[in-house]
Amino acid sequence: MSDSIGARLREAREGKGMSLRALASSIGVSPSLLSQVETGKTKPSVSTLYSLVSQLDISTDMLLGRESHMQTPEPVAAVASSPQQLATSFLHQGSEDNPTLEMDNGVKWERLSVIEGTDVEALRVTYQPGASSSIEGRLMRHFGIEHVYLISGELTLRLDFDAHVIQAGDSMVFDSQRPHLFVNHADVPAIGVWYITGRAAAARQGSSSGEGVVAPVTRSETLNSAVDVLRSFRG
Template identity: 40%
Template sequence: MLPGAPPDDEELGARIRALRTERGMSLRALAGELGISPSALSQMERGKMRPSVTRLFQIVSILEVPLAAAFGEDAPEPEEQVAPGEVVVTRAGEVPAISLGHGVEYRRLTAVPIPGVEIYESTYPPGSSSSQDGEYLRHNGHELGSVLSGTLTLDLGFERYELGPGDSIRFPSTTPHRVRNTGDVPAVAVWVNLP
């Protein structure tokens, strides 16, 4: 695979399986926590089915790992962290990205993982959603989002927010939420997750 190229479905599935087994959790136990069948989780782990954004966030939350782990990266250990004043450049095409259900793509925007903060560019094709079946996501932390192009609809609790270019939002991630692109053009946004 080329650096920065989105991992294929089998590679993403293998990462999910490795994270689950590293934490000593059975397929059946994780599927139960997710509220899906072991068969559905097995299909994800074998690369036969892509998880939605919501499902991937649920998986990393249950396994207590950062989203960066789905990209094959852990937050650096203290002795491996970039020294203050050190410059790290990552060129276009080298930035890790993953494609999820509905064709949604997440691309990390930091040159190296930063403990305690995750910054991603997300691209939602027309008609796409962060969830497979309209389900809402809840997890610890806070989220901040800013739409760069297109329009995103954010369902947050019982409220609905239409966000266009230049619009931003901040909310506690414990509030049930989902993101959709109901427009005719791809929508691109920057999302910051503060676990």
């Protein structure tokens, strides 16, 4: 993760009037870890990154420097009824232009093209052998519907109390508010395409209804999966 991304996280936090300690406490990490993320000295896990963008109410586009506004823009429907509702109805993005996030534990996100104003996040994701979406073995939750198509390799999804193994050519979809964790048990990289739809709208609706941000599942919750995850994915 580049220093500029850490700087954008710090800018978003300060724009919200939050102290580093308050933000760290709200997402369940130490202030020293968050400070190292903001200064570019360390990389966050996928679960930590989702917690940050959710708590700060920003999009991955903003994090990658693709948006100038701190607040997530009001999205139109995921599928517009008319192209005239959008600023553009066509976008071609070369692979060399994919903004990239390198995260802890061998996980890489490449941001794919989407039409601005739609509530869709498109990513090409790589999990290196042994990589997982949380180095602590924690399940995470976030707003939106997650669509996954695996191009190569093998990936295990822990969803609530169940484990689902997907291989090249397989696809899946699930509600991202369900506690989940990805891990690559294989000895080759797992590469796939992710589409997360409706995250901004659901986050906005959740905030307005007083439900707040969906946070990672912690060991203090009644769900027994934290122990199960440690046994299943750290063996």
